[in-house]
Amino acid sequence: MNDSNTSLISIKDLVFHRGEQIIFDGTNIEIPKGKITAIMGPSGTGKTTLLRLLGGQLPPLSGSIHIDGQDVGRFSRKQWYLLRRRMGMLFQSGALLTDMNVFDNVAFPLRENTALNERMIRHLVLMKLQAVGLRGARTLMPAELSGGMARRVALARAIALDPMMIMYDEPFTGQDPISMGVLVKLIRSLNDTLHLTSIIVSHDIHETLAIADYIYILSQGKVVGEGTPENLQKNPSQWVQQFIHGMPDGPVHFDYPAVEYYQDVFSFEKTP
Amino acid sequence: MILQQLIILGKASRAWLERLGRAYILFAYMVWGIPSIFRRFHLFIQQVYFLGVFSFLLILIAGFFVGMVMGFQGYHTLAKFGAESSLGVVVALSIVRELGPVITALLFAGRAGSALTAEIGLMKVTEQLASMEMMAVDPVKQVLVPRLLAGIFVLPLLAAIFSAVGILGGEFVGVAVLGVDSGAYWSQMQSSVDIYNDILNGIVKSIFFGLITTWIAVFEGYDTVPTSEGVSRATTRTVVYSALSVLALDFILTALMFGEH
Ligand SMILES: Nc1ncnc2c1ncn2[C@@H]1O[C@H](COP(=O)(O)OP(=O)(O)OP(=O)(O)O)[C@@H](O)[C@H]1O
Ligand SMILES: [Mg+2]
Numbered sequence: 001m002n003d004s005n006t007s008l009i010s011i012k013d014l015v016f017h018r019g020e021q022i023i024f025d026g027t028n029i030e031i032p033k034g035k036i037t038a039i040m041g042p043s044g045t046g047k048t049t050l051l052r053l054l055g056g057q058l059p060p061l062s063g064s065i066h067i068d069g070q071d072v073g074r075f076s077r078k079q080w081y082l083l084r085r086r087m088g089m090l091f092q093s094g095a096l097l098t099d100m101n102v103f104d105n106v107a108f109p110l111r112e113n114t115a116l117n118e119r120m121i122r123h124l125v126l127m128k129l130q131a132v133g134l135r136g137a138r139t140l141m142p143a144e145l146s147g148g149m150a151r152r153v154a155l156a157r158a159i160a161l162d163p164m165m166i167m168y169d170e171p172f173t174g175q176d177p178i179s180m181g182v183l184v185k186l187i188r189s190l191n192d193t194l195h196l197t198s199i200i201v202s203h204d205i206h207e208t209l210a211i212a213d214y215i216y217i218l219s220q221g222k223v224v225g226e227g228t229p230e231n232l233q234k235n236p237s238q239w240v241q242q243f244i245h246g247m248p249d250g251p252v253h254f255d256y257p258a259v260e261y262y263q264d265v266f267s268f269e270k271t272p
Numbered sequence: 273m274i275l276q277q278l279i280i281l282g283k284a285s286r287a288w289l290e291r292l293g294r295a296y297i298l299f300a301y302m303v304w305g306i307p308s309i310f311r312r313f314h315l316f317i318q319q320v321y322f323l324g325v326f327s328f329l330l331i332l333i334a335g336f337f338v339g340m341v342m343g344f345q346g347y348h349t350l351a352k353f354g355a356e357s358s359l360g361v362v363v364a365l366s367i368v369r370e371l372g373p374v375i376t377a378l379l380f381a382g383r384a385g386s387a388l389t390a391e392i393g394l395m396k397v398t399e400q401l402a403s404m405e406m407m408a409v410d411p412v413k414q415v416l417v418p419r420l421l422a423g424i425f426v427l428p429l430l431a432a433i434f435s436a437v438g439i440l441g442g443e444f445v446g447v448a449v450l451g452v453d454s455g456a457y458w459s460q461m462q463s464s465v466d467i468y469n470d471i472l473n474g475i476v477k478s479i480f481f482g483l484i485t486t487w488i489a490v491f492e493g494y495d496t497v498p499t500s501e502g503v504s505r506a507t508t509r510t511v512v513y514s515a516l517s518v519l520a521l522d523f524i525l526t527a528l529m530f531g532e533h
Contacts, residue, residue, distance in 0.1 A: 052402075057402060057406075081408045081410070084405070084408040087406065091402065093398060095400050096400075096403075097400055108407065109407040113408055
């Protein structure tokens with residue numbers, strides 16, 4: 001995946017810290033155009049942080065990020081706002097605007113960013129809601145939706161401006177088996193029919209292996225494994241095998257970094 | 273030991289100064305974003321309506337009570353000098369110049385300011401602000417600027433209502449209960465209260481109070497640590513900081529306006 005002609009996003013030597021904590025430590029990731037790329041890794045490795053770096057909501061400490069051929073490292077606020085019109089993002093919680101109904105939520109990016117008249121907007125909104133199967137729910141308020149429905153509305157909103165790419169933060173968590181299946185199909189069909197580039201952040205192995213074209217596994221600030229789902233399953237690396245088979249311990253530690261347990265237990269003066 | 277205390281103190285003051293800095297940066301950014309309100313004028317109207325309705329009844333009731341208390345207090349002091357007929361002047365001046373703007377601002381901070389902080393803080397917790405950014409909509413222009421302007425616009429109106437109701441409350445006690453002559457109450461007030469010196473200065477005060485309370489409220493909401501505990505702490509801070517700022521600013525403005533001679 002080093003062919004930069006087919007990459008929509010290329011991340012080189014990315015470094016990012018949160019206080020003392022090193023989140024990314026020279027990470028390299030290529031996101032191919034038109035494909036579904038999954039970023040996987042244990043909880044707290046910085047998957048959400050990566051999406052925020054790509055959306056320009058956090059600045060990297062060093063390294064470069066190229067999106068659609070542009071170096072976004074020196075982007076001004078204005079340039080970011082222009083670029084974001086071409087990015088869709090599905091937040092972990094859906095993040096619908098709670099003071100407006102489903103229809104207005106999907107219409108919001110259109111009303112704010114385009115000069116379309118209300119008839120056109122209505123047309124587009126109904127089309128997007130139809131795509132996620134919620135055209136009939138357009139007068140409901142976000143508080144009246146189930147978690148799965150809210151996420152589908154958020155998906156309709158994310159594709160409202162016909163973006164070139166869409167980022168999904170944990171789209172599968174908290175979905176029942178049926179809506180899970182619907183969602184997996186939806187992500188695939190949106191990607192293929194709208195010619196999107198999709199980035200999925202997840203730790204649900206089965207769904208991700210089923211849907212992704214290419215997978216990166218992150219751990220402790222580094223890419224510890226990458227490849228197509230088939231290759232990854234054959235990958236001899238212990239790290240990759242541990243993650244894919246969900247074993248609690250191995251080279252990747254489940255625990256947040258700490259001093260040895262016995263040291264903590266037997267040290268009385270150094271509280272907490 | 274003392275060194276450690278000093279280090280803690282130093283860290284705390286640094287964190288506080290940093291917050292102050294962020295508040296000023298946000299303020300400058302909001303001022304820069306004010307022209308965007310013409311594209312979203314309906315949001316401004318909406319907020320004027322919300323903030324006004326939030327505090328309206330509270331202001332009416334508080335104004336009437338404060339006016340009645342001023343009626344009693346003023347009457348007893350004036351009666352010692354046989355000047356009961358000046359009750360209207362005393363009530364009107366103390367309310368229009370001082371109590372109206374200050375008490376309205378304090379009530380506004382407690383009612384509308386805390387609600388603003390909680391609303392914006394919750395929008396941050398539920399990632400609504402971040403999602404706006406990703407939809408290429410600036411949350412400062414979309415959410416904060418309309419609220420700031422509405423606060424600056426609404427507070428003088430509320431203070432005017434407070435003053436009007438307060439003067440009626442003073443009349444109720446003075447005229448109906450204590451038997452001051454109604455004609456004297458109103459005519460002395462009319463001849464002694466000055467449009468420019470008294471009423472306009474009161475309005476200027478409440479414009480400043482509206483600015484500072486709403487600024488604090490939107491900043492605290494926007495700067496919330498995105499957890500439910502963070503929101504509740506930010507709400508408390510809004511009320512405390514607004515109240516202190518209003519009282520301190522009142523001193524400064526009063527000294528500037530009436531401190532001469
Ligand atoms: N606002 C913040 N301030 C300080 N540290 C943070 C902040 N947000 C996240 N972190 C830290 O950054 C690390 C990565 O967080 P992130 O949310 O990116 O994880 P994640 O991979 O998305 O996890 P999950 O799968 O649980 O969503 C975490 O260890 C967290 O402690
Ligand atoms: Mg996450």
